Amino acid sequence: MKESLLEILCCPLDKHDLELEDAEYATDDDGDETDEIVAGVLVCSECGERYPIEDGIPNLLPPDMREETPA
């Protein structure tokens, strides 16, 4: 995800802002960091709920839906 996406996202439970933790950024051909986040955690500034960023995709499902995987 692009770092600027953070401004558009919020906690799905209480709609408060999310803070980025443990961010890993993709690197360009010169080895410099880009604004593309490949891994990390989004943490709600209010309730503290944690949402993972996996393979560059933030998983913002509420915790009770996160494990749900139809067969």
Place this chain on the structure above:
Amino acid sequence: MGLEDRRGVDTDVYQPAEDSRLLAQAACDRLAGADDETRDSEPRGDEPRDGDTGPLVLEVGTGSGYVAGRIDAETNARVIAADLNPHAVRQAQERGLEAVRADLVAPFADGAFDAVAFNPPYLPTDPENEWDDWMERALSGGEDGRAVIDPFLATVGRVLAPDGVVYLLVSSLTGVDEVVEEAGEHGFSAVAIADDSFPFETLTVLELVR
């Protein structure tokens, strides 16, 4: 291609069909037109959006990312592609789209979007016959066909900018009048901006504004 690989393509993610094409075309036409009219009047937003100067658009239930991809390619909008299905968000990302795994509009900021597009699961389904996999989730709208549309209509207003619009695909199988009425309950007025008839259903794209 082995069975395991095929599964991801054929049975886990809804692939573009007539409904997807109708919604993509209608949304692209409207967004391109709206852009010409309002472009220079009011620059909005406090921060630059990565060089994207056009509207910010969300596609809910993006599936393969087809509709979001068309909007991305054919307008100057910045497009966010969201889906509940992990296979779908991966396909959308592989198309080069900004993908988010989300339940409808739940994790998006208040007033963030100039437009939200949605081709919802709309087939009325007998609960006895539900087959409980990702394709069912992509197709089934519950007994009345509106099990996903109604919660969408109840929540989408929060994430729309003051002049924001919704492009919603509705089938005659679901009942266009019922959807228009439900949208009205949440403060939207609806205009049909595109339709197409097939042997078993008529598809309509509604534009919802407040």
